[in-house]
Amino acid sequence: MDPEFNILAIILLIALLALWNLDFISALLNLKNLRPELPPEFRDTFDEDKYAKSQEYTRAGTKFEILTSLASLTVLLVFWFIGGFGGLDGAARSLGGSILAIGLTYITALAALNYLFQLPFSLYETFVLEERFGFNKTTFKTFVLDQVKTVLLMAIIGLPLVAGILWIFQNVENAWLWAWIAFTAFTLALTYLAPSVILPLFNKFEPMEDGELKQAIQRMAEKCQFPLTEISIMDGSKRSAKSNAFFTGFGKRKKIALYDNLVEQQTTEELVAVLAHEIGHFKKKHIVQRIVLSIVQTGIIFFLLGLATDPHGAFARMLFDAFGVGPISYHVGFVLFFIVFKPVSRILGIAMNAWSRKHEFEADAYAADAQETPDHLVSALKKLSADNLSNLTPHPLPVFLDYSHPPVLQRIHALRQR
Numbered sequence: 115m116d117p118e119f120n121i122l123a124i125i126l127l128i129a130l131l132a133l134w135n136l137d138f139i140s141a142l143l144n145l146k147n148l149r150p151e152l153p154p155e156f157r158d159t160f161d162e163d164k165y166a167k168s169q170e171y172t173r174a175g176t177k178f179e180i181l182t183s184l185a186s187l188t189v190l191l192v193f194w195f196i197g198g199f200g201g202l203d204g205a206a207r208s209l210g211g212s213i214l215a216i217g218l219t220y221i222t223a224l225a226a227l228n229y230l231f232q233l234p235f236s237l238y239e240t241f242v243l244e245e246r247f248g249f250n251k252t253t254f255k256t257f258v259l260d261q262v263k264t265v266l267l268m269a270i271i272g273l274p275l276v277a278g279i280l281w282i283f284q285n286v287e288n289a290w291l292w293a294w295i296a297f298t299a300f301t302l303a304l305t306y307l308a309p310s311v312i313l314p315l316f317n318k319f320e321p322m323e324d325g326e327l328k329q330a331i332q333r334m335a336e337k338c339q340f341p342l343t344e345i346s347i348m349d350g351s352k353r354s355a356k357s358n359a360f361f362t363g364f365g366k367r368k369k370i371a372l373y374d375n376l377v378e379q380q381t382t383e384e385l386v387a388v389l390a391h392e393i394g395h396f397k398k399k400h401i402v403q404r405i406v407l408s409i410v411q412t413g414i415i416f417f418l419l420g421l422a423t424d425p426h427g428a429f430a431r432m433l434f435d436a437f438g439v440g441p442i443s444y445h446v447g448f449v450l451f452f453i454v455f456k457p458v459s460r461i462l463g464i465a466m467n468a469w470s471r472k473h474e475f476e477a478d479a480y481a482a483d484a485q486e487t488p489d490h491l492v493s494a495l496k497k498l499s500a501d502n503l504s505n506l507t508p509h510p511l512p513v514f515l516d517y518s519h520p521p522v523l524q525r526i527h528a529l530r531q532r
Contacts, residue, residue: 115197115200115438115439115440116197116438117194117195117197117200117435117436117437117438118435118436118438119436120432120435120436121432122429122432122433122436122454123436123437126436126453126454126457127191129457130187130190130191130456130457131187133456133457133460134183134184134187136515137183137515138180138183139511140509140511140512140515140516141176141179141180141512143509143511143512144172144176144505144508144509144511144512145172145173145176146509147507147508147509148169148172148173148505148507149506149507150169152165153506153507153523155496155523155526156496156499156500156506158496159496159497159499159500160499160500160506164500164503165506167247167503168500168503168504168505168506169505170247171247171503172503172505174243174246174247175243178238178239178243182235185231185235186231189231190453194437194438197437197438199437199438199439199446199449199450200437200438200439200440202220202223202224203220203439203440203441203443203445203446205223206219206220206223213284213443214277214280214281214284216443216445217276217280217443217444217445218273218276218277218280218445220445220446220449221276221445221448221449222273224449225268225272229265233261237257240252240257241254241257244354247503248355249354249355249356249503250353250354250355251351251352251353251354251355252352252353252354256352256353260316263315263316267312267315271304275297275300278296278300279293279296279297279448280444280445280448282296283420283423283444284444289420290416290417290419290420291416293416293419294412294413294416294417297412297416298409298412298413308362309362309369309371313362317348317349317350317352318348318349318352319346319347319348319371320346320347320349321344321345321346321347322345322346322347322372326382327377327382327385328345330382330383330385330386331345331370331385331386331389332345334386334389334390334393334484334485335389335393337484338390338393338397338484340393340396340397342369342370343369344369344370345369345370345372346369346370346371346372347371347372347373347374347377348371348372348373348374349374350373350374350375350376351373351374351375355375355501356375356501356502357373357375357376357379357498357501357502358373358376359371359372359373359376359385359388359389359392360392361392361395361396370389370392372385376388379497379501380494380497381490381493383485383490383493384490384491384493384494384497385494386485386490387481387485387490387491387493387494388481388491388494390480390481390484390485390491391477391478391480391481391491392477393480393481393484394476394477394478394479394480394481394484395473395477397480398473398476398477398480400473400476400477411462415455418451418455419447419448419451422447422450422451422454423442423443423444423447423448423451425442430442430447433447433450433451433454434446434447434450436450437450437453464514464515466518467514467515467516467517467518468514470518470519471517471518471519471520474518474519474520474525475520475525475528478491478525478528478529479528479529479532482529482532483532488529488530488532491529492526492529492530495522495525495526496522496526498522499522504522505521506521506522506523507521507523508521
């Protein structure tokens with residue numbers, strides 16, 4: 115069955131092309147906005163060579179992103195136009211088995227095809243692009259092991275989740291509601307277990323030794339009435355020269371993990387400032403707000419998913435006809451729905467990024483108040499920008515579309531004004 119270019123197909127095609135062109139224009143404006151003059155604020159952390167290198171890194175990364183997005187869109191459109199979604203469904207059905215087994219075969223096959231498509235880009239990014247600018251520390255052995263672990267985790271965790279949701283839609287009334295509840299419970303449990311079960315599969319976490327830094331972090335946690343129960347050093351330098359830090363944990367059991375190279379690059383006061391910023395997210399209830407909003411969004415998505423896969427619904431028939439798929443089924447409907455939902459998700463992402471940027475300003479302000487000075491956080495941000503070769507002068511359009519954090523100069527100016 116060939117795809118039918120009905121009104122839904124035409125709207126989707128226009129939306130996908132419009133979004134790609136918007137991102138392309140955004141990328142070009144970002145490149146055009148690069149300034150040869152080093153901003154005065156960074157003269158103590160960037161020299162001229164490093165600043166030129168950061169701009170070259172931005173150019174190379176932007177060109178790579180354009181190429182990968184163009185390749186992804188092209189493959190999607192070609193697979194759509196040749197009737198790939200319907201053809202793969204027919205192949206899965208020809209193998210026989212229950213409708214659940216057919217659905218798992220279909221989704222697994224699509225996931226495998228997507229993984230194989232993405233793999234060359236991942237190899238290039240790691241061993242060519244990141245290597246060129248001195249960031250890559252990943253050996254080929256580590257890369258292969260990471261891929262194997264990722265695939266196994268997808269099989270062990272992803273397949274049961276997909277099977278459970280398919281079974282609910284195939285057998286339970288008000289399936290969208292029960293699928294939403296099951297998915298929410300599953301993701302919350304996974305978030306809770308990830309720091310102790312999944313993350314150690316990829317990195318080593320060593321307890322921070324007693325000393326000045328640990329004591330300073332504990333004092334800040336106590337000052338902020340933050341229940342910090344564990345401080346770990348993660349071997350982030352095993353894969354990249356870039357540095358970071360993150361919090362995990364629910365309730366009264368909070369943990370912080372610092373990249374080993376971050377500890378090497380930052381002073382005690384700067385690391386405490388980074389900690390205070392993350393504490394600010396918790397104290398301002400940002401984490402709870404994001405979790406609640408994510409749960410609500412997921413509920414809306416599952417509700418719409420139920421409408422899009424209703425065997426007796428007019429929208430489902432139009433959707434399947436647009437992609438050249440004959441029999442209406444939940445497994446194909448899930449895939450097609452998320453393709454159709456992609457433009458909507460992109461628009462929602464813009465709003466979420468704006469909200470996230472607001473949260474970052476608030477967490478910065480909390481950290482400055484907690485340390486009674488913005489200087490340490492400013493210094494930490496400047497060092498992170500230099501070490502990660504960040505773009506110091508992004509164009510407002512990509513910031514509006516894609517940035518979950520404000521540009522570093524905006525953050526520093528906001529801190530300086532306190």
